[in-house]
Amino acid sequence: MDLSYILNELGEDRELYFNAVSPPIVQTSNFACKSVAKMREMLKNEPEVYFYTRGNNPTVTILEKKLAALEGAEHAIAFGSGIAAVSAAVLSQVKAGDHVVCIKKPYSWTNALMQKFLPRFGVEVTMVDGTDANNYKQALKPNTTLLYLESPNSMTFELQDIAAVVNIAKAHNCSTIIDNSFATPLFQNPLALGVDLVVHSCTKYIGGHSDAMGGVICGKRETINRIFEGEFMTLGAILSPHDAWLLLRGLRTLPVRMERIAATTQKVVAYLHQHPKVEQVYYPFLETNPQYELAKQQMRNNTGQFTILLRTNEIEKVDLFCDSLKHFLMAASWGGHESLIYPMAAAYNSANYKSSLPFNLIRFYIGLEDADYLIKDLEQALAKV
The missing domain is CATH 3.90.1150.10 (Aspartate Aminotransferase, domain 1)
Structure with a gap:
């Protein structure tokens, strides 16, 4: 898909909003139903319809479509911050009794999630030097379910060999998540290397103006829909329509x-x-x-x-x-x-x-x-x- 098309046209059905060049901020919490039958239908299909902005909102949807396309993903789901996206992605892949292998020196709040939060709920975490992919393999346990990457990682910017870590994960039936905020979807596409979920802090380059916060998870539609119905709707870390509009503005440039x-x-x-x-x-x-x-x-x-x-x-x-x-x-x-x-x-x-x-x-x-x-x-x- 052409980059210019993604940034300027994808998801923008201008005839639906008076042919405005810039999409509207649909600043509403509710979407009304004309009948019980219609409400019943909307409740049944909430991942795909507009019923309540805590789930879906038209302005947010435009942003999600563009970010998914930039990462080469089937689907994306936007959050109110980068760490909200990271947390929901990780929580969607683990349960009590599981083990996670995570890169050393990740973003500070990712580190807090791994070292302080997950252990409270029976999830064990091992932090490894990711400059050698073999360190991920050596840290594996029978209950390992997730390998977490951040390439380059925070402060000192060491890389992980993404394809090598993915191969280890697939060989041991583990999922993979990577924080791709540093590189942006323009300069690195981990899904193409086999990663399962890509997260971004949209607060950074995607917004580009230091005036909006947001996060996103990109991946397969089935996985994203499962996160929508679980971690996203339960924890409620939504992206506001106004911030989605600001992030759309940032994407243009x-x-x-x-x-x-x-x-x-x-x-x-x-x-x-x-x-x-x-x-x-x-x-x-x-x-x-x-x-x-x-x-x-x-x-x-x-x-x-x-x-x-x-x-x-x-x-x-x-x-x-x-x-x-x-x-x-x-x-x-x-x-x-x-x-x-x-x-x-x-x-x-x-x-x-x-x-x-x-x-x-x-x-x-x-x-x-x-x-x-x-x-x-x-x-x-x-x-x-």
């Missing part, structure tokens, strides 16, 4: 934004990689990265996140560098028009620092600014360290 972000990031990374005050750059598409060939094999292009290890053992110098940046906002998340930093030092307390990551790690996200504009800012901040 996704290819242009990602092309710009990818090109700018390459230039900024090249500058930082050679800088004497930067000890290491964590970035999948750096040629010195031992996983560089795997990155090129699995992903069609780089995106805007990378992390640097500042060459200092003094937290005061990390603070000084970060505080000296004039054109990078200090904030969580990523994927919008603005460049950001997230310093691990912000979580550092000398008496109680619990993270396994060093305090001199700083995650960057590159937005839509000019590369030279950002590099000049980095240069003046690094000069102070």
Whole structure:
């Protein structure tokens, strides 16, 4: 299916809403029925009809159709946040007594789900270094039902060999879920490599404007319908029609934004990689990265996140560098028009620092600014360290 068709036409039946170029925000909680027979029919077929916005909504449906098509999926279901989508996807694949193998150092709230939440309900979780697919195999138990991936994973951006992990899962009758937020559907399509479910935080690149939150699960129609009837309808973590509309707006410019972000990031990374005050750059598409060939094999292009290890053992110098940046906002998340930093030092307390990551790690996200504009800012901040 052509990318331009997906982004601009798929799911948009404009004749149904006055031929408006932009789809309407169907801001309603209920959809009325003209007869008992009609209500009976709608209740029977709720996964496919509009009855109650906590289930389906026309504005949300347009977004779901586009996201499914971008991932090459049969169907998709949208949520109010990325972690809502992750949680529902995982819960749909496990029950008490099951075992999950998960990538080490995933997104922080995915980590909380795996390490704190699932064990409360009798689900055992083993965290593994996913840079070697064999670690997934070695962690398998007779009760393993799910292998969870996040490639690249958070903060240090190690990759998993997706096809290799899928082969292990299929050989042992396990399902697979991957968080594909980093790469976007434009640059990586895990379903094509055999993954069962793909999740995204739509808050990031898909929205692209730092003004809406959302998540999505993409997969086979049968699986998505089962999640709809179970975890989605029961837990109620729905995406609002207004946020769905904002995410649709973001999708229109996704290819242009990602092309710009990818090109700018390459230039900024090249500058930082050679800088004497930067000890290491964590970035999948750096040629010195031992996983560089795997990155090129699995992903069609780089995106805007990378992390640097500042060459200092003094937290005061990390603070000084970060505080000296004039054109990078200090904030969580990523994927919008603005460049950001997230310093691990912000979580550092000398008496109680619990993270396994060093305090001199700083995650960057590159937005839509000019590369030279950002590099000049980095240069003046690094000069102070």
